[in-house]
Amino acid sequence: xxxxxxxxxxxxxxxxxxxxxxxxxxxxxxxxxxxxxxxxxxxxxxxxxxxxxxxxxxxxxxxxxxxxxxxxxxxxxxxxxxxxxxxxxxxxxxxxxxxxxxxxxxxxxxxxxxxxxxxxxxxxxxxxxxxxxxxxxxxxxxxxxxxxxxxxxxxxxxxxxxxxxxxxxxxxxxxxxxxxxxxxxxxxxxxxxxxxxxxxxxxxxxxxxxxxxxxxxxxxxxxxxxxxxxxxxxxxxxxxxxx
Amino acid sequence: xxxxxxxxxxxxxxxxxxxxxxxxxxxxxxxxxxxxxxxxxxxxxxxxxxxxxxxxxxxxxxxxxxxxxxxxxxxxxxxxxxxxxxxxxxxxxxxxxxxxxxxxxxxxxxxxxxxxxxxxxxxxxxxxxxxxxxxxxxxxxxxxxxxxxxxxxxxxxxxxxxxxxxxxxxxxxxxxxxxxxxxxxxxxxxxxxxxxxxxxxxxxxxxxxxxxxxxxxxxxxxxxxxxxxxxxxxxxxxxxxxx
DNA sequence: CGATCCGTTGACATCGGTCAACGGACGTGG
DNA sequence: CCACGTCCGTTGACCGATGTCAACGGATCG
Numbered sequence: 001x002x003x004x005x006x007x008x009x010x011x012x013x014x015x016x017x018x019x020x021x022x023x024x025x026x027x028x029x030x031x032x033x034x035x036x037x038x039x040x041x042x043x044x045x046x047x048x049x050x051x052x053x054x055x056x057x058x059x060x061x062x063x064x065x066x067x068x069x070x071x072x073x074x075x076x077x078x079x080x081x082x083x084x085x086x087x088x089x090x091x092x093x094x095x096x097x098x099x100x101x102x103x104x105x106x107x108x109x110x111x112x113x114x115x116x117x118x119x120x121x122x123x124x125x126x127x128x129x130x131x132x133x134x135x136x137x138x139x140x141x142x143x144x145x146x147x148x149x150x151x152x153x154x155x156x157x158x159x160x161x162x163x164x165x166x167x168x169x170x171x172x173x174x175x176x177x178x179x180x181x182x183x184x185x186x187x188x189x190x191x192x193x194x195x196x197x198x199x200x201x202x203x204x205x206x207x208x209x210x211x212x213x214x215x216x217x218x219x220x221x222x223x224x225x226x227x228x229x230x231x232x233x234x235x236x237x238x239x240x241x242x243x
Numbered sequence: 244x245x246x247x248x249x250x251x252x253x254x255x256x257x258x259x260x261x262x263x264x265x266x267x268x269x270x271x272x273x274x275x276x277x278x279x280x281x282x283x284x285x286x287x288x289x290x291x292x293x294x295x296x297x298x299x300x301x302x303x304x305x306x307x308x309x310x311x312x313x314x315x316x317x318x319x320x321x322x323x324x325x326x327x328x329x330x331x332x333x334x335x336x337x338x339x340x341x342x343x344x345x346x347x348x349x350x351x352x353x354x355x356x357x358x359x360x361x362x363x364x365x366x367x368x369x370x371x372x373x374x375x376x377x378x379x380x381x382x383x384x385x386x387x388x389x390x391x392x393x394x395x396x397x398x399x400x401x402x403x404x405x406x407x408x409x410x411x412x413x414x415x416x417x418x419x420x421x422x423x424x425x426x427x428x429x430x431x432x433x434x435x436x437x438x439x440x441x442x443x444x445x446x447x448x449x450x451x452x453x454x455x456x457x458x459x460x461x462x463x464x465x466x467x468x469x470x471x472x473x474x475x476x477x478x479x480x481x482x483x484x485x486x
Numbered sequence: 487c488g489a490t491c492c493g494t495t496g497a498c499a500t501c502g503g504t505c506a507a508c509g510g511a512c513g514t515g516g
Numbered sequence: 517c518c519a520c521g522t523c524c525g526t527t528g529a530c531c532g533a534t535g536t537c538a539a540c541g542g543a544t545c546g
Contacts, residue, residue, distance in 0.1 A: 071388045089478060138337060186388075200495095433503090455525065488545105514522105
């Protein structure tokens with residue numbers, strides 16, 4: 001019963017949807033836009049134009065620093081969306097960028113209001129998903145504040161592989177890993193040089209194989225142990241007893 | 244026209260409320276509960292019992308690590324509340340603790356639903372406040388990932404002083420600073436030893452005076468410059484041109 | 487064919503953590 | 517009222533994890 005539509009698949013894992021609700025979601029997501037890797041969907045300071053909904057590929061939220069650095073704040077995978085109520089703000093406080101080639105839908109504020117106000121099942125699932133994103137953001141904070149670089153990187157890999165697997169888009173099997181070492185560094189508060197060294201260490205411990213687009217997780221248990229990864233914050237019962 | 248009720252004061256700064264809406268909020272917040280410093284309002288793993296609404300004092304969200312560390316995820320000041328939709332989750336993924344003596348209200352799920360569904364002005368303001376909290380959480384991520392310890396600590400002090408001032412509860416005037424150096428360390432991913440050294444540096448540069456409960460910000464501009472503090476993420480127009 | 491991006495590696499510097507000790511403030515119980 | 521324990525702030529000595537700088541090679545693309 002796994003839907004091919006990542007949004008519906010994700011929402012069904014969080015709440016049950018009626019047939020009409022599913023149909024409505026199909027309609028809303030019917031005509032995604034494709035963009036090339038490294039395309040900004042929206043930049044910091046821009047007025048929000050609606051809710052971005054990722055249908056395919058990998059995107060990220062990020063902020064640039066005056067001194068030139070970049071901090072990745074979250075990865076958005078198929079089925080993810082940016083804040084439901086962005087329309088209430090007059091300016092984005094961060095940017096959203098396609099990391100790999102992406103397909104996405106831009107849902108206008110009116111449509112969102114309709115989804116949220118007139119469709120309790122959808123509203124419930126969307127709000128739940130938002131809570132999970134907030135929890136993920138908090139977990140990243142723990143990661144940055146209290147873990148070593150080894151652990152941070154391992155944690156990110158665990159989270160990414162788990163979330164991607166959950167929408168049927170495995171990326172850590174050695175064929176299509178979408179992140180460069182610079183991306184990993186910007187997400188974990190590390191240097192790309194140190195990401196490289198850390199991955200080398202992982203390879204020596206047989207935790208991963210390959211590198212670049214061929215990165216492959218060989219020992220998920222090992223990575224999880226290293227990172228003290230506890231998937232509870234993702235609030236997916238199905239994931240708690242995942243391998 | 245500044246209300247004494249911190250919730251109403253905060254929400255009025257985000258959206259306009261009708262007279263009935265204000266009255267309703269007065270009712271909801273009429274009987275706060277007082278707790279001693281260092282009391283947990285709710286712990287990680289507990290089922291949510293409603294929405295906590297801070298009326299007085301300072302609280303924080305935090306997580307404990309298996310290895311024994313603690314990461315503070317956010318500070319909640321008067322007028323702040325935890326996630327509006329927590330009722331949808333079956334377990335808290337983090338804890339909430341009173342840092343100083345606090346007064347708070349626990350708003351039941353039903354009451355929240357009523358506030359959100361039947362009172363558009365309140366709903367709008369509450370959702371906006373939630374977006375600001377998410378933005379703050381992201382800014383903390385930037386802080387942890389891309390700034391030096393000096394900057395991190397300065398940034399936290401700037402944010403705290405700005406937010407507290409906005410609800411009329413100045414804490415950085417040398418009389419009632421509520422955080423210990425351990426608290427500051429747990430929030431910034433530092434060691435309390437290093438917080439101490441960093442504050443000493445701030446004193447030597449005349450950025451602050453005193454320490455402990457007497458910490459006093461002497462040169463807010465200097466701290467802001469050091470931290471590259473840009474209050475835009477707080478989305479308060481009134482704050483952008485603050486001193 | 488040159489430019490560019492990305493991964494890789496080595497040498498070196500340093501920020502910030504660890505460990506340890508101490509003293510003052512405060513509260514509590516005898 | 518005193519003695520003690522505890523929490524918090526403070527400081528010094530030490531060291532290791534991680535950043536910085538620099539160079540190089542392979543892949544990809546126009």
